[in-house]
Amino acid sequence: MLRPRLFRAVPVLAFLTAACAPDGGPDAASEPEMLAARPADVSPLFEPLPTEVAAPDDNPTTPERVDLGHRLFFEPKLSRSGVISCNTCHVVGAAGIDGRSVAIGEGAREGPRNSPTVYNAAFLSAQFWDGRAPTLEEQAKGPIQAHVEMDLTPDEAMARLADTGYGPLFEAAFPEEAEPLTFDNLARAIAAFERTLITPGAPFDRYLSGEGDALSELQRQGLGIFQDRGCIGCHNGVLLGGNGFAGFSHVVGSDDQGRAEVTGDSADRYMFRIAPLRNVAMTAPYFHDGSAATLRDAVEIMGRVQLRQEFTEPEVDALVAFLESLTGEFPLIAHPRLPRTAGGM
Numbered sequence: 553m554l555r556p557r558l559f560r561a562v563p564v565l566a567f568l569t570a571a572c573a574p575d576g577g578p579d580a581a582s583e584p585e586m587l588a589a590r591p592a593d594v595s596p597l598f599e600p601l602p603t604e605v606a607a608p609d610d611n612p613t614t615p616e617r618v619d620l621g622h623r624l625f626f627e628p629k630l631s632r633s634g635v636i637s638c639n640t641c642h643v644v645g646a647a648g649i650d651g652r653s654v655a656i657g658e659g660a661r662e663g664p665r666n667s668p669t670v671y672n673a674a675f676l677s678a679q680f681w682d683g684r685a686p687t688l689e690e691q692a693k694g695p696i697q698a699h700v701e702m703d704l705t706p707d708e709a710m711a712r713l714a715d716t717g718y719g720p721l722f723e724a725a726f727p728e729e730a731e732p733l734t735f736d737n738l739a740r741a742i743a744a745f746e747r748t749l750i751t752p753g754a755p756f757d758r759y760l761s762g763e764g765d766a767l768s769e770l771q772r773q774g775l776g777i778f779q780d781r782g783c784i785g786c787h788n789g790v791l792l793g794g795n796g797f798a799g800f801s802h803v804v805g806s807d808d809q810g811r812a813e814v815t816g817d818s819a820d821r822y823m824f825r826i827a828p829l830r831n832v833a834m835t836a837p838y839f840h841d842g843s844a845a846t847l848r849d850a851v852e853i854m855g856r857v858q859l860r861q862e863f864t865e866p867e868v869d870a871l872v873a874f875l876e877s878l879t880g881e882f883p884l885i886a887h888p889r890l891p892r893t894a895g896g897m
């Protein structure tokens with residue numbers, strides 16, 4: 553059962569009341585069929601991953617913006633050395649991660665944290681392990697300027713893009729603006745591209761929409777354990793996480809104080825964003841410091857630290873199998889052609 557003490561930092565779930573399966577009353581016909589077909593053993597706290605994500609009013613996901621953002625995401629000129637792009641640490645052909653415990657950026661400098669996936673980041677209520685950027689637009693400005701990542705000033709970045717021939721692409725993406733080649737628009741275009749990086753159609757989504765045999769027997773056992781033993785108290789909603797913060801006492805004593813570094817409030821020490829679990833089987837190593845090498849390790853630590861429960865081997869097997877059912881269908885992202893002048897790199 554849910555343990556209310558776990559809800560500390562988790563926001564109230566508005567859809568809790570809305571998502572109960574209809575029982576055939578007079579309004580039943582108007583309920584979405586999907587909910588009517590949801591298997592009885594799955595909690596209304598879970599939501600299927602949508603196939604599209606809403607964009608903010610000031611940044612519609614137009615094809616021109618997505619095209620520009622796609623190129624910028626792969627653009628190594630956005631780093632001081634000219635060799636590191638967003639795709640270096642968030643390899644879109646490999647689940648949106650770099651596979652390292654912590655990221656390595658400009659000058660081979662190690663950052664303090666593990667690179668999370670960019671897939672489905674558009675559904676997060678806050679970006680980063682400590683939630684310090686509210687939107688994808690805000691987030692995108694960070695790595696270009698970070699000393700340990702790409703290490704350029706906004707002016708340097710924009711001058712490079714102007715020299716390289718990005719002007720017409722910015723004009724096409726922001727046709728209403730007289731001077732579109734700005735750092736804000738760079739961030740907008742990258743965010744528009746990221747809103748296309750979503751992975752619907754996981755076996756769990758198919759199960760949620762009524763395909764009873766989309767999960768194996770073991771995966772259904774794992775789902776039961778995940779719900780009954782309290783994982784769902786934190787990991788719920790569309791992403792099974794990503795919508796609140798919780799203490800992670802496993803790391804007490806480390807230099808990384810998590811959310812407190814953003815809020816300055818000592819009550820937030822060692823609070824981290826509840827990790828979203830979509831595609832989690834593809835994104836090892838785990839945790840904000842990359843300290844868990846395998847999904848098994850991560851699950852055992854979660855049980856022990858967050859729930860004070862030891863799981864048996866078969867229970868861990870079932871939980872891991874359930875988490876594997878969260879792997880969706882990744883879009884095929886081509887390596888784009890980058891604007892270059894003849895003879896230049």
Ligand code: HEC
Nearest residue numbers: 637638641655656657665666667668673679680681695701
């Ligand atoms: C050197 C490696 C590196 C580069 C280059 C890099 N990132 Fe990241 N990215 C990270 C790390 C590490 C984090 C987590 C940092 C934190 O939480 O403090 C992160 C976080 C993110 C997040 C938040 C995801 C989440 O789950 O909160 C997004 C989105 C993102 N990066 C997109 C980008 C974009 C866009 C670029 C290019 C402009 C970029 N990154 C360049 C390593 C990198």
Ligand code: HEC
Nearest residue numbers: 782783786798800824825826827838839840850854855858
């Ligand atoms: C009290 C809230 C809470 C509970 C309960 C909880 N988790 Fe977590 N979980 C978190 C937080 C917070 C993180 C991020 C930790 C960090 O900073 O690295 C996380 C991270 C994870 C990760 C690593 C994801 C990644 O990308 O690195 C996995 C896997 C996971 N949880 C699975 C589970 C399972 C399985 C259970 C039940 C046995 C569970 N969690 C129970 C809060 C919780």
